[in-house]
Amino acid sequence: MRALAELVPRIPGPARGILRNAVWAFGTATARARPLPDFLVLGAQKAGTTALYSYLRRHPGITGPSWKEVSYFDRHYARGPAWYRGNFPLRRAELVGEASPSYLFHPLAPERAAALVPGARLIALVRDPVERAYSQYQHSVDFGREPLSFEEALDREEERLEGEVERLCADPRYFSSAWWDHTYVARGLYAEQLERWYAAFPHEQLLVLANEELSERPAETYARVLEFLGAPPHELDAYPRVFDRDYEEMLPDTRRRLSACFAEPNRRLFELLGRDLGWS
Numbered sequence: 001m002r003a004l005a006e007l008v009p010r011i012p013g014p015a016r017g018i019l020r021n022a023v024w025a026f027g028t029a030t031a032r033a034r035p036l037p038d039f040l041v042l043g044a045q046k047a048g049t050t051a052l053y054s055y056l057r058r059h060p061g062i063t064g065p066s067w068k069e070v071s072y073f074d075r076h077y078a079r080g081p082a083w084y085r086g087n088f089p090l091r092r093a094e095l096v097g098e099a100s101p102s103y104l105f106h107p108l109a110p111e112r113a114a115a116l117v118p119g120a121r122l123i124a125l126v127r128d129p130v131e132r133a134y135s136q137y138q139h140s141v142d143f144g145r146e147p148l149s150f151e152e153a154l155d156r157e158e159e160r161l162e163g164e165v166e167r168l169c170a171d172p173r174y175f176s177s178a179w180w181d182h183t184y185v186a187r188g189l190y191a192e193q194l195e196r197w198y199a200a201f202p203h204e205q206l207l208v209l210a211n212e213e214l215s216e217r218p219a220e221t222y223a224r225v226l227e228f229l230g231a232p233p234h235e236l237d238a239y240p241r242v243f244d245r246d247y248e249e250m251l252p253d254t255r256r257r258l259s260a261c262f263a264e265p266n267r268r269l270f271e272l273l274g275r276d277l278g279w280s
Contacts (some may be wrong), residue, residue: 040122052125124197209224
């Protein structure tokens with residue numbers, strides 16, 4: 001069944017969903033034999049979580065789900081803890097973890113995680129919110145989820161999100177496409193998101209890294225993460241970038257608009273972290 005799980009991310013189209021449901025059903029049935037995670041990579045979306053999880057899965061003493069984004073504490077919470085356990089391998093490694101980049105952003109994820117895995121180590125990646133917003137927009141366009149121009153999407157973000165957070169909090173089965181796909185500015189308000197996690201977990205259990213640290217100094221940052229997790233030192237042959245792609249430059253006026261929008265939230269973040277991340 002492990003080999004079958006490894007195949008799921010490589011299968012295109014509807015067949016992937018059918019196969020994944022079969023893997024989930026088997027996992028749920030064998031949940032008691034499976035571990036809960038020792039660590040969570042929380043996000044942010046488009047901030048390097050895919051690359052970091054890939055590096056961690058290549059450590060001989062670390063394992064986790066074959067696919068990234070289990071999304072239990074946000075999207076699939078109503079499925080219950082047995083379903084969540086079913087995503088993890090039967091064979092125990094020194095450390096087990098998963099990466100779901102919307103955990104950082106979801107308003108109820110911290111208290112849900114604290115109730116189920118209170119001892120988990122947490123890793124949050126943050127990225128210049130101007131660049132992150134534009135990257136998320138390009139991602140949504142690529143997947144056919146965004147028909148608007150970037151500027152129109154920014155103008156309509158507040159309207160699109162009206163009432164969605166309240167619905168998410170009221171009903172764990174509710175899925176909001178607008179919250180998932182069109183939160184270009186909202187996901188970049190890192191200070192308020194981290195404050196929710198700090199309220200639910202001791203500060204020493206949360207490591208916050210800048211995406212720039214991972215992309216510019218991957219070996220050093222990987223070693224720092226392993227030390228934080230308590231994993232033995234390990235070096236990789238290479239640290240490839242993941243989902244790195246080129247697209248048209250953001251319009252200068254739009255960049256200025258977003259820089260002004262994030263100036264105060266960034267100041268709050270730097271104060272919270274006790275260091276300036278250098279985003280102008």
